[in-house]
Amino acid sequence: MPDAAGGFAVTPGSLTELAGSVGRVRDHLDGTADLVGDCSAALGSGVVSLALHHFVTGWRDGRAQIGAEVDALAQMLSQASGVYASTDGDIAAAIPGGS
Numbered sequence: 001m002p003d004a005a006g007g008f009a010v011t012p013g014s015l016t017e018l019a020g021s022v023g024r025v026r027d028h029l030d031g032t033a034d035l036v037g038d039c040s041a042a043l044g045s046g047v048v049s050l051a052l053h054h055f056v057t058g059w060r061d062g063r064a065q066i067g068a069e070v071d072a073l074a075q076m077l078s079q080a081s082g083v084y085a086s087t088d089g090d091i092a093a094a095i096p097g098g099s
Helices: 012-031 046-094
Strands: none
Touching: 012 046
């Protein structure tokens, strides 16, 4: 997150918040329905229908892959938050009078 000096500060809380936001993106992707039902007859052309079917199938596969990658990112952010919090605690405990 940007700090007052124009740099970045990362806190366990900000990583946890980001992990939650990324998880919500994954949930929205999972919730998107296929955009096209069986509308072959309405298209009037087998070629157009086949092309649309190919697109929808590719989108479904792509959406699943994107969802898996986004889920992995959310998990890594959550793990990083835990590691940062643990490290901060260890450093504070190691400083005389710091705990």
